[in-house]
Amino acid sequence: MKLNYMQCWNGAxxxxxxxxxxxxxxAGVFVFLPTLLMAQFVGQPAIDGGEDLNAVAAAYSAHFSQNAVAIILSNLLISFGGFVIFxxxxxxxxxxxxxDLSKGLRLFVIFLLAxxxxxxxxxxxxxxxxxxxxxxxxxxxxxxxxxxxxxxRNPLESLKTSWYMTKGNGFSILLFILIIAIVGAITVSVAQMIVGVIVGIATSGEGWALIDNLVSALGSTALQLLFTLIIASIYDQLSQNNSQVGDVFS
Incomplete structure (x- = not known):
């Protein structure tokens, strides 16, 4: 059975x-807050866009070496938050x-292995x-x-189950997620641009890093939540389809 995009969106x-x-x-505690703190206090590697691939790789490597603990911890918190939302x-x-937090902790290692x-x-x-x-x-x-x-609790079995459930819908899911990603990214970029212009005017062109990072963290959190809800809705729809097929042949 083919994925129904409208049903997935309404379900999400x-x-x-x-x-x-x-x-x-x-999401506020485990996704937004770590994202904001990382943007405010760690930031991104200093790259002006003119470097070659080796220079970019070296910059990211140095950035990770200097901030390894913060990067790993924030990513674990964000991953845990997303898993608990599931x-x-x-x-x-x-x-x-x-x-949910307690159950998430018990299954988090399985989630990471998967x-x-x-x-x-x-x-x-x-x-x-x-x-x-x-x-x-x-x-x-x-x-x-x-x-x-x-x-x-078997990571490999979870992969097998996902592969089975999405049979015949791989490219449908790809197209749906691609549409959501493009529209979502454009929406967040426009919001950031508008806020940037307003802040730039208010500060005479100097800008305010906290506001920029706040908007960026909100946009990133919103996109992650959207994808989480879409995945949950796809799962619900495909689960219902599989159960209906099972009823027919039972």
Whole structure:
């Protein structure tokens, strides 16, 4: 059964409405705050755009070496926050945010291992060509919500389940996510530009780094939440499709 884009979008919005208080609380603490702190106090490597590839790689390597602890910790917090949101919106969810955090901690290592396996599979696809890598990533996009909803403790099984559930919909998922990514990125960029112009006028062209970083962190958090909701909605739709097929042949 083919993915229904409108059903997925409406499903994502419905999921947000049903769980918005918990979603916003978790995202605020574990996604927005680390993103803002990293932007404000760590920042990005100093690159002016004129460097060659080796110089860019060296700059990023030096930046990571100097800020390794902060970068690793922030990424772990952001990943944990995203995973707990999957726990919150999963169909099997029952309990409070504290329950979701506790369950998320118990399954977080499984989630990380599954992400590593997904990354290796995607990298293998990219070694062939770009399209196979992106296709594999889309076929494995349901891994986090499968672990969250089904409590799967075998990382490899979660990859197999995602691969099975997305059969026949790999390119449909790719196109849908691509549309969301492009529209979302444009929206965030326009918002940042408007705020930048306003702040520039208010400060006589000097700007205000905190406001820029605040808007950037909000945009990044909003995009991550959107993709999380979309993935959860895709999972719900494909789960219903699979169950309907099972009913027919049972």
């Amino acid at each position: 919005m419905a999921i947000f409405r049903d769980h918005k208080e918990a979603i916003l609380a978790i 726990m919150t919106v999963a169909r099997s969810h029952s309990g409070t945010v504290a329950d 992400n590593i396996l997904t990354g290796l599979a995607t990298f293998a696809g990219f070694m062939l060509l770009i399209i196979p890598g992106v296709y594999i990533a889309c076929r494995l996009v349901l891994v986090p919500i499968i672990i969250a909803d089904q409590g799967e």
